[in-house]
Amino acid sequence: MIAVSPDPEPAHFSFLTARGLRKSYGRGGYGQSPAVADVDFDIGERAFTTLLGPSGCGKTTILRLIAGFEQPSAGELLLEGVSLAGLPPENRPVNTVFQSYALFPHLSVSENVAFSLRLRQGTGSIDRKVADALAAVHMTEYAERFPHELSGEQQQRVAVARAMIATPRLLLLDEPLSALDRKMRLHLQSELKDLQRRLGIAFVYVTHDQEEAFALSDTVIVMNKGRIVQTGRPEDIYARPVDTFVADFIGGAVLVAAEIKERSGGSLVVATPLATYTAPGLETLSAGTRAALVLRPEAIQPCAAGEAGAFAATVSSTVFHGSGFLVGADVAGITLRYVAESAPEPGSEVWLKILSTKTFVTAVTDGSL
Amino acid sequence: MAASKLVPSLSRASLAIPVAGLIAVGAILPLAVFVVISVFSVDFDAYVLVPDFTSANWREILTHASYWVLIGKSVVNGIVAVLMTGLVGYPVALALSGLPKTMKGIALVVLLTPLYTGEIVRVYAWRLVLGQDGLVNALLMGLHVISEPLRFLLFTEFTTHIALFYDDLPFMVLALWISVERIDPRLIEAARDLGCRPLMAFWRITLPLTGSGLAAGTFIVFALAAGEMLAPSMLGGTSGATPMTMIDSLFGTAFDWPTASALALTLLAVLVVTATALAGLVLVLSGGARYLRWRVA
Numbered sequence: 142m143i144a145v146s147p148d149p150e151p152a153h154f155s156f157l158t159a160r161g162l163r164k165s166y167g168r169g170g171y172g173q174s175p176a177v178a179d180v181d182f183d184i185g186e187r188a189f190t191t192l193l194g195p196s197g198c199g200k201t202t203i204l205r206l207i208a209g210f211e212q213p214s215a216g217e218l219l220l221e222g223v224s225l226a227g228l229p230p231e232n233r234p235v236n237t238v239f240q241s242y243a244l245f246p247h248l249s250v251s252e253n254v255a256f257s258l259r260l261r262q263g264t265g266s267i268d269r270k271v272a273d274a275l276a277a278v279h280m281t282e283y284a285e286r287f288p289h290e291l292s293g294e295q296q297q298r299v300a301v302a303r304a305m306i307a308t309p310r311l312l313l314l315d316e317p318l319s320a321l322d323r324k325m326r327l328h329l330q331s332e333l334k335d336l337q338r339r340l341g342i343a344f345v346y347v348t349h350d351q352e353e354a355f356a357l358s359d360t361v362i363v364m365n366k367g368r369i370v371q372t373g374r375p376e377d378i379y380a381r382p383v384d385t386f387v388a389d390f391i392g393g394a395v396l397v398a399a400e401i402k403e404r405s406g407g408s409l410v411v412a413t414p415l416a417t418y419t420a421p422g423l424e425t426l427s428a429g430t431r432a433a434l435v436l437r438p439e440a441i442q443p444c445a446a447g448e449a450g451a452f453a454a455t456v457s458s459t460v461f462h463g464s465g466f467l468v469g470a471d472v473a474g475i476t477l478r479y480v481a482e483s484a485p486e487p488g489s490e491v492w493l494k495i496l497s498t499k500t501f502v503t504a505v506t507d508g509s510l
Numbered sequence: 511m512a513a514s515k516l517v518p519s520l521s522r523a524s525l526a527i528p529v530a531g532l533i534a535v536g537a538i539l540p541l542a543v544f545v546v547i548s549v550f551s552v553d554f555d556a557y558v559l560v561p562d563f564t565s566a567n568w569r570e571i572l573t574h575a576s577y578w579v580l581i582g583k584s585v586v587n588g589i590v591a592v593l594m595t596g597l598v599g600y601p602v603a604l605a606l607s608g609l610p611k612t613m614k615g616i617a618l619v620v621l622l623t624p625l626y627t628g629e630i631v632r633v634y635a636w637r638l639v640l641g642q643d644g645l646v647n648a649l650l651m652g653l654h655v656i657s658e659p660l661r662f663l664l665f666t667e668f669t670t671h672i673a674l675f676y677d678d679l680p681f682m683v684l685a686l687w688i689s690v691e692r693i694d695p696r697l698i699e700a701a702r703d704l705g706c707r708p709l710m711a712f713w714r715i716t717l718p719l720t721g722s723g724l725a726a727g728t729f730i731v732f733a734l735a736a737g738e739m740l741a742p743s744m745l746g747g748t749s750g751a752t753p754m755t756m757i758d759s760l761f762g763t764a765f766d767w768p769t770a771s772a773l774a775l776t777l778l779a780v781l782v783v784t785a786t787a788l789a790g791l792v793l794v795l796s797g798g799a800r801y802l803r804w805r806v807a
Contacts, residue, residue, distance in 0.1 A: 210699050230702040237703045243696040247718045247801035256714075257704040307704055 155183035156343055157207065157311060161216030164202050176202040178367040179216065184311075184345060184360075189337050191346045191354040194364035195390065200347045201240075203364075204313050207345065208237045220310070236309035240316045242296040244288040250299050251275065251284040257307035274302040277336070294325045301333070305340060312337075314346045318353065330356050351391050355379070363387050383423065386506040388435045395477055399434040399502060401426055409502045414473040415452060418495065422502025432502050438467065440499035441479035444492050451494045459484040541775070548771035557765060567772040577773060580753040581780055587674055587752075588736030588781070592728050592788065594675040595682035599727065602679075603686035604716070607693075621680050629677070633744045636673055640664040665747025673741040678734045682727040689723025690716070721798015725789040732785045753777045 159182045165175035177199040184190045192200035205211045207218060209230035218225045225233060236257075244253050251271050258267045275281045278298040288296055297317055304312055314333070318326045334357050337344045348354055354361050355375040363371045363378060371383045382388035385396050399411035401422075409422040413434050426432055444451050454470035454477060466484040469476050470491055477493065485491055548567055550559045571577050606617050624632070639645045640663040647659040662668050693716060701711040717724075739754035753773060760770035793799040 208699075208703060210702075229707075230699070231705045231707055235703075237700070239696050239700060241694065241696055243694065243700040245697060245700070245715060247797060256701075260705045260710065303704070 155219075156186035156188075156221060157184040157345075158182070158219040158222075159203075159216065160219070162203070162206065162213055162218065163215040164199075164206060164211060165214050175214065175367055177206070177213075180367075180369050182362055182369060182372065184343060186343055187341050188359045189334065189344045189346065189357055190360045190362065191348060191358040192362050192364060193348060193351060193354040193390075194370075196349055198364040199367040200364050201315055204237070204315050204345065204347050207311070208235055208313055209233050234310040236304040236307045236312055238297075238300050238304050238312065238314045238317045240319060242288075242293075242300045244296055244299055244303070246288055248287075249284070250280065250286050250288070250291070253288070253299055254303045254306055256303060270306060274306040275299075277305075278302045278332075293320050294329065297321065297329065301336070305336070309342065311343045311345060312340075314344060316348055317346075319348070319350075326353070327356075333357065363390065365390075381421075381423075381501060382435060382503050384504045384506045385433045385435075388433070388501075388503055392437060395436040395475065397434040397436060397475055398505075399432045401428050401430050401432050401502070403428050411502055414475065415495065416450065418497040418500065420497045420500045420502050423504060426502060426504065431505055433505050435501040435503055436477060436495065437499070438478050438480050440496050441477050441493055442496060443479065443481055444494045446492045448492065448494060451492045453490050454493050456485045456487050456489050456491055458487065541778075544771040544775055547767050548775060550768045552766055552768060554765070559767060564768075567768040570769055571772045571776050577753070577756070577776070580751060580756055581777055583749075583751070584736045584753050584777065585780065585784055587670060587738065587742065588732040588784070589788070590671050591674045591678050591735030592682075592731050594671065595679045595731050596724060596727065598675075598679060599682035599686050602683050603690045603720075606683070606687050607690040621683060624676070625680060629740050632677065633673070633741060636669065636745055637664060640669060640672075665745065665750075667746060667749045670742045670746040670750060673745050674735040674738055677738070677741065678731045681730045681734065685723045685727030685730060686720060687723075689720040689726075693719050718797030718801055721793050721796030721801060724796055725792045725798065728792050729785050729789045732788055733781065736781050736784075 159180055162177055162180045163175055164177040180199075180203065192203060194200050202211065206213055207225075209225070209228060213226075220234070245256065248256070254274050255267050255271045258270060271284070272281065275284055278301055280295065280298050280302065283291060283295060283299075288299070291299065300317070317333075318329055321329065330353060333344075346354075346357060358375055360372065361375050361378050362369055365386050371378055371387050373381075378387065379391055382391060382394075388394045388396060397413045397415065399413045402410040402412055402417070404410075404427070405419065407421065408419045409426060409432075410417065410419050411422075411432065411434055418434065420434065422432070446453070452472060454472035456468060457471050457476060458469035459481075460467045460469075461484070465480045465482050467478055468481050468485060468491075469478050470493065471477075472493075479493065547559065549563050549565065550561050551564050551566065552558075553560050606614065606621075609617055627635075637644070641647070642659045642661070642664070644663070646663060647656075650656045651659065697715050697719070698711050701715045702708070706714060737754065739752055739758070742750040742752050743755050744750070757770050757774050757777070760766045760773065790799075
């Protein structure tokens with residue numbers, strides 16, 4: 142086993158730490174760029190952390206590195222300051238809930254859940270623990286069924302019970318809800334969040350669904366092309382995206398090319414094809430650089446014709462989404478999106494204004510805009 | 511799709527009828543002929559079969575230990591081959607399933623190539639390898655491991671088992687390989703994740719999920735090894751007699767077709783019962799029986 146340093150570690154808030162973590166597959170072919178490229182992150186004890194990004198961004202690879210299914214090409218992972226290097230999956234205080242559930246098809250639900258306990262001890266208190274775990278995921282009456290007799294949602298519940306009965310310090314969840322329909326997904330989201338609070342352990346969750354990431358997480362780590370782009374609380378990532386990739390991936394903002402004229406206090410004065418605005422923005426941006434103005438639906442408001450700062454736009458599309466309509470309107474070659482209570486006629490003219498305090502000036506990622 | 515709905519008899523299963531019929535005729539007809547001949551007797555003066563419905567041939571087989579010694583050797587040959595090919599076959603099948611796709615095709619060709627060499631060629635190759643002045647003895651003596659040639663290598667039961675193992679290994683590997691390929695690798699990862707060392711993951715997950723493949727391999731290898739005549743008789747020396755050599759000489763040289771038929775039928779019954787029992791035992795012991803039950807259900 143691993144020798145733990147006898148000296149008390151200095152107080153640190155990181156439970157799981159990645160330093161220079163890198164994973165590349167093979168040589169040549171499509172394996173040219175690494176799946177995970179020199180990544181650093183800290184995951185807090187008892188925190189719900191989500192790795193969010195498009196498919197192929199390396200988030201699942203990070204999960205597999207933490208679980209021990211893959212070995213890093215460089216860098217290391219530390220759990221409470223102790224390196225996990227060389228530790229096989231069975232010796233890590235970490236358990237995984239797989240995207241495909243990976244329930245053992247030849248074992249019943251209760252045998253699946255009891256699997257880790259049966260490896261460790263006799264039959265002692267196993268039955269009661271299994272009953273408790275099944276009750277926690279509301280699967281008590283399915284104990285004697287086999288996995289193929291369960292729906293996807295029920296299989297997922299069993300997978301969660303099977304992983305948490307092993308009392309991990311850290312639970313890894315790889316897109317666990319992606320195969321379920323929307324209603325079931327929302328339902329299980331709140332159950333998972335609740336479970337995480339009750340267990341009081343760290344969850345690391347992988348998803349490509351930003352709504353899901355926001356609903357569940359204390360901390361979101363946004364990834365793209367094997368790198369971490371931004372880390373923060375969901376509301377900060379939404380309000381202050383570090384670049385156009387994040388702004389676009391999170392909430393699908395409309396991005397408008399902007400040139401920074403000057404910095405005034407905490408705000409930036411930017412010239413855009415629409416008008417010149419004074420808006421909050423990244424601290425790192427300086428005058429003269431090319432940037433982008435992030436316009437989310439709530440930053441655009443319909444208004445009376447001729448109001449100060451208002452401009453006319455042509456309605457190009459309307460989409461009903463329950464509480465209102467998402468309207469697309471064209472102006473100066475840009476399609477803006479805003480929310481309206483009633484749907485304007487496509488082709489008609491509307492007057493809009495921009496609430497500059499609800500916008501954000503961010504950096505331009507290579508290739509966008 | 512539409513046709514099968516309009517004409518219910520044109521289901522997919524009905525496509526198997528011609529082949530099933532052929533197998534039934536090809537297997538049952540000769541057996542029926544054997545059954546009939548086994549109650550005949552031979553007029554050795556006129557060299558003709560006499561249909562006198564006697565039980566003498568069956569009594570001859572059932573009461574003479576020498577026939578049962580031969581049948582027993584055949585069963586032992588089959589069981590030893592199953593054990594050896596099973597033990598060696600699993601690591602090979604697991605390794606093959608881990609290969610990249612392009613390598614798998616090459617591996618399949620390599621695995622099956624020995625089948626093309628022809629049995630008689632392999633028999634003489636074994637003689638060259640295992641003989642007194644053969645490769646193995648020369649190598650061991652060259653390395654000064656032994657001072658005089660090992661004599662048990664050729665023309666013993668050991669030789670028979672080695673040859674049968676080599677001949678039948680590809681069939682066991684194929685049966686296991688196919689069933690290993692069907693296991694989701696995530697299941698092994700999940701087992702490791704939940705605390706299994708690699709060997710424990712094999713016992714708890716891989717073995718039960720490949721139990722049907724192991725049973726199929728057992729059935730095939732037992733049939734091939736227990737029914738093999740050439741390798742035991744040409745490599746096994748004085749121990750190499752099998753029921754098949756006996757049947758051959760009864761039919762061919764002695765013109766005692768009735769006794770040969772009775773022996774052939776007895777051997778068939780013993781081998782089928784043993785093979786079925788072995789395959790069933792394998793299914794139960796591997797934990798695969800349970801898996802099979804729900805898959806069929």
